[in-house]
Amino acid sequence: MRHILIDTDPGIDDALALIFALNSPEAGVEGVTTVVGNVTQEKALKNALKILEFLGVEGVPVAPGSTRPLLREPRVAEEIHGKTGLGGAVLPEPRLRPDERSAVGLILDKVEEFGRDLTLVAIGPLTNIASALLVEPRLAEEVGRLVIMGGAFHVTPYGFGNVTPVAEFNIWHDPEAAKIVFDSGIPLTAVGLDVTTDPRNRLSPEALREIEGLGTRRACLVADLCRDLVHRFGGLNLHDPLAVAAAIDPRLVRTKPYVVDVETRGELTLGMTIADRRDPRRVWRRREPNVDVCVSVDGDRFMELFMERVVGV
Numbered sequence: 260m261r262h263i264l265i266d267t268d269p270g271i272d273d274a275l276a277l278i279f280a281l282n283s284p285e286a287g288v289e290g291v292t293t294v295v296g297n298v299t300q301e302k303a304l305k306n307a308l309k310i311l312e313f314l315g316v317e318g319v320p321v322a323p324g325s326t327r328p329l330l331r332e333p334r335v336a337e338e339i340h341g342k343t344g345l346g347g348a349v350l351p352e353p354r355l356r357p358d359e360r361s362a363v364g365l366i367l368d369k370v371e372e373f374g375r376d377l378t379l380v381a382i383g384p385l386t387n388i389a390s391a392l393l394v395e396p397r398l399a400e401e402v403g404r405l406v407i408m409g410g411a412f413h414v415t416p417y418g419f420g421n422v423t424p425v426a427e428f429n430i431w432h433d434p435e436a437a438k439i440v441f442d443s444g445i446p447l448t449a450v451g452l453d454v455t456t457d458p459r460n461r462l463s464p465e466a467l468r469e470i471e472g473l474g475t476r477r478a479c480l481v482a483d484l485c486r487d488l489v490h491r492f493g494g495l496n497l498h499d500p501l502a503v504a505a506a507i508d509p510r511l512v513r514t515k516p517y518v519v520d521v522e523t524r525g526e527l528t529l530g531m532t533i534a535d536r537r538d539p540r541r542v543w544r545r546r547e548p549n550v551d552v553c554v555s556v557d558g559d560r561f562m563e564l565f566m567e568r569v570v571g572v
């Protein structure tokens with residue numbers, strides 16, 4: 260059993276990722292922490308509780324985290340994820356209550372409890388993870404691994420930014436937090452836009468029609484979450500479910516080690532994740548790679564898992 264804790268900003272694809280994780284028999288979801296990003300912290304927390312309640316999950320602590328990035332103002336993405344953050348899905352007000360701990364408290368407790376058997380999966384901006392590292396820098400050695408959805412590394416034909424030409428949203432929303440995390444020495448796998456925007460890993464309009472045709476309670480929720488974005492963009496990038504899938508089954512993806520720096524000051528390049536792609540033999544003052552960057556995915560297997568675990572076919 261792989262123990263995981265999910266740090267998230269639900270968010271449409273975050274909601275899909277939570278459903279994926281909570282329906283994965285090889286994974287024990289030990290906690291969920293929420294962070295400002297796609298929506299405010301308050302909405303992120305409520306949406307996480309709504310999804311757990313929809314699935315009938317009890318006993319998984321859900322803890323609220325940062326209401327703003329470390330140094331900057333929040334810049335939520337309601338134009339993508341909708342006013343509530345869950346697209347066209349309407350779920351009742353949750354009766355489940357949040358945990359009494361803060362996100363940082365819950366992360367540190369779970370690292371203490373499971374140590375190297377715990378994988379942190381961060382699918383929103385890295386504010387909570389950086390805050391936990393600032394409180395307890397030993398976290399970097401004590402946890403098994405951190406898998407993030409984040410970055411655009413320019414290592415595949417799809418590795419461009421989404422929020423700017425070069426920056427991916429989660430890194431761009433809190434670049435200082437991302438820098439702390441990338442420089443911390445934590446074993447880090449990054450599932451970035453290089454793979455999540457590969458058309459082979461997207462939810463196509465045909466797949467949406469298939470989901471709509473199923474008519475089950477879960478398929479209706481998934482369709483309501485995805486419909487607007489599939490129609491607007493001709494398909495939906497499954498960023499966060501792919502990161503969760505890679506955390507649960509690392510054989511699904513191929514990674515390559517890179518030295519990566521996060522840009523925190525550039526006028527045009529804020530939030531860019533710069534992977535050093537030079538031939539290491541020609542690099543003066545070589546550094547040890549700090550990130551395993553995901554470079555390809557078994558797309559057929561991933562889509563099969565998505566349909567099985569998220570949609571429930």
Ligand code: BDR
Nearest residue numbers: 270272382408428429498
């Ligand atoms: C990431 O940003 C958010 O919009 C998504 O939830 C995903 O985590 C993609 O850049």
Ligand code: CA
Nearest residue numbers: 270273382383
């Ligand atoms: Ca997200």
